Amino acid sequence: MTNNVVELRGVYKKIHDHDILHGINLEVREREFLTLLGPSGCGKTTLLRLISGFETATQGQIFIDGEEISKLPPDKRPVHTVFQSYALFPHMSVYDNVAFGLRCQKISEKEIRLRVAEVLNMVKLEKYVDRKPAQLSGGQQQRIAIARAAINRPRVLLLDEPLSSLDYRLRKTMQIELKQLQRKLGITFIFVTHDQEEALSMSDRVVVMHEGYIEQIGTPRQVYEEPQNLAVAKFIGEANIYDGQVVSTSDNRQVLVTIFNKTRAAKTKRVFQPDEKVHVLIRPEDVRVWGQAEVTDTDDMFAGVVEDATYKGTTVDLMVKLNNSKTIAATMFFDEDDDRLEYKVGEQVWVNWTPGWEVILPHET
Amino acid sequence: MKLNPGFKILSLSLIWLWMSLFALLPLCLILIASLLSHNESHLMMRPFTFINYIQLYNHTYIRIFEKSFMIAGLATFACLLLGYPFAYLIARHQSRFKSVLLLLVIIPFWTSSLIRSYALIAIIKAKGILNAALLSLGIIHQPLSLLFTNDAVIIGLVYNLLPFMILPIMTNVERMDDRLIEAAYDLGSSKLYAFRKIIIPLTMPGIIAGCILVFLPAMTIFYIPDILGGAKSILLGNLIQNQFLIAQNWPMGSAVSIMLTLILISLIMIYAGVNHNQKKRGWL
Numbered sequence: 001m002t003n004n005v006v007e008l009r010g011v012y013k014k015i016h017d018h019d020i021l022h023g024i025n026l027e028v029r030e031r032e033f034l035t036l037l038g039p040s041g042c043g044k045t046t047l048l049r050l051i052s053g054f055e056t057a058t059q060g061q062i063f064i065d066g067e068e069i070s071k072l073p074p075d076k077r078p079v080h081t082v083f084q085s086y087a088l089f090p091h092m093s094v095y096d097n098v099a100f101g102l103r104c105q106k107i108s109e110k111e112i113r114l115r116v117a118e119v120l121n122m123v124k125l126e127k128y129v130d131r132k133p134a135q136l137s138g139g140q141q142q143r144i145a146i147a148r149a150a151i152n153r154p155r156v157l158l159l160d161e162p163l164s165s166l167d168y169r170l171r172k173t174m175q176i177e178l179k180q181l182q183r184k185l186g187i188t189f190i191f192v193t194h195d196q197e198e199a200l201s202m203s204d205r206v207v208v209m210h211e212g213y214i215e216q217i218g219t220p221r222q223v224y225e226e227p228q229n230l231a232v233a234k235f236i237g238e239a240n241i242y243d244g245q246v247v248s249t250s251d252n253r254q255v256l257v258t259i260f261n262k263t264r265a266a267k268t269k270r271v272f273q274p275d276e277k278v279h280v281l282i283r284p285e286d287v288r289v290w291g292q293a294e295v296t297d298t299d300d301m302f303a304g305v306v307e308d309a310t311y312k313g314t315t316v317d318l319m320v321k322l323n324n325s326k327t328i329a330a331t332m333f334f335d336e337d338d339d340r341l342e343y344k345v346g347e348q349v350w351v352n353w354t355p356g357w358e359v360i361l362p363h364e365t
Numbered sequence: 366m367k368l369n370p371g372f373k374i375l376s377l378s379l380i381w382l383w384m385s386l387f388a389l390l391p392l393c394l395i396l397i398a399s400l401l402s403h404n405e406s407h408l409m410m411r412p413f414t415f416i417n418y419i420q421l422y423n424h425t426y427i428r429i430f431e432k433s434f435m436i437a438g439l440a441t442f443a444c445l446l447l448g449y450p451f452a453y454l455i456a457r458h459q460s461r462f463k464s465v466l467l468l469l470v471i472i473p474f475w476t477s478s479l480i481r482s483y484a485l486i487a488i489i490k491a492k493g494i495l496n497a498a499l500l501s502l503g504i505i506h507q508p509l510s511l512l513f514t515n516d517a518v519i520i521g522l523v524y525n526l527l528p529f530m531i532l533p534i535m536t537n538v539e540r541m542d543d544r545l546i547e548a549a550y551d552l553g554s555s556k557l558y559a560f561r562k563i564i565i566p567l568t569m570p571g572i573i574a575g576c577i578l579v580f581l582p583a584m585t586i587f588y589i590p591d592i593l594g595g596a597k598s599i600l601l602g603n604l605i606q607n608q609f610l611i612a613q614n615w616p617m618g619s620a621v622s623i624m625l626t627l628i629l630i631s632l633i634m635i636y637a638g639v640n641h642n643q644k645k646r647g648w649l
Contacts (some may be wrong), residue, residue, distance in 0.1 A: 052551055210598070
């Protein structure tokens, strides 16, 4: 037996003749923080509901600790959900909300009191036991929802976009807290989000979903730096995507590609054929933009005109229209070499990017 | 939207005028009538007196009050038992038959309830449809003599007032957040436990509204005890009707009405008080 907590094999889901999920195979490891990432409507929430038992798969099997649970009702599965709306019971105090799961198991009130105190202490809300959910802030409700789901010590905690209704700052704080909480609890988390930044910063592994398919499973670094295909590349982070053509390939994972009529060497783990059409993906943060006076050697550079410049505090985001009429997005960071970063709209500039950092993907129509 | 202050004053004063004319004024008239005296030649006459209220403190009247409360209470309870599951199922029903089902609840109301109460006689009388059915099924061996008993009155009240129980509960269940029930199951709750701990408390406002809407008319409808309860069954509604129309003692009838109003108001105030407290504790 493997040490997978959750395993899905060939899971299909149809709702009203619409295919929501296609042949999902997924293994979730013990104590990992796994994120299902994708745009709305990609099936990530349905996948979560299949694991929690609120939906049944049209086809396929779901295992928890090697036991098939596809036919079990939600209350018999060792998984608990933190709902997007928190779904705290409005008529119960914080204490009764958190104790609910234990009371379902008919545990003695004495033990319940100890365990509620312990878990409330963990989420730092022990002062609020007598409050009603309506008297708590969004972030506090969030933590109660997690405490309520975690107190039963489930094998897996499912979190359905739990941070999406919080404001930006609180979301940042909660991201860190959730991560710490997961380590303290030692429970496997399956986290659903459409926010790629959230997914990258919190997860051990990210599952990128698109229109009911799993496009890629990998560490945050893998999905960002080595996207499997165009869908993943477009969804994770900003990307400039252009057409290119393979000139030649060599054994040491190098390909020569032409882009904008210049030939450049790029690294890749894939196998390409000469003359194959490809997509060349360049992240904005790899792009450098130079003023006319800053450069002398422009062989590897592309001339363009600044179309738009947005000051964002730590960065300046530029849109540059190249002379071949393609537009390229660039994110420039302030550092000691380049503390000026002032660009006027309409200014003539030179653009290049860190050689070898392009991502080469097979051409998709 | 910002309201013109003139419009606000105008609309509010219209409401106040309407309420005083059609609610407060009649109530005051009844209050005054209840304090007047009565003899054979006059419906009402001076002097002002408390004699009508003092007479109410009498074994016979207290019995009628008690009996009315009991019958209305039982009818309300029966409506709750019958209406809650129905309202719950209709509200949670996802299909397009939902509106049809709701229509079926309302359609009987297009016929006068007087006629429907007479129709009930045909069903529950000794040789009626109900007895025939029960006898032929072998459930009973002698016909039930339901007609002209308190049971018949309760059956009549339940039949006539059931929709008043169903509608508020249904609205309440519809508004209930499904995810709360899902959350309960998710945390390992059985269906029964979730029903007791989540669904009942969350639909309590609907239950209480339904109970008030059934209980109040059940206390005062006079023609149902008249038709189905026969001469034996005198309830508050009948008492008031008798005082006004048969004994022609308007002051006494008014006193009974005022007494009833006071009791009902205090019941509603108890409910409002409970409700208010729960709101303060974040209950609703």
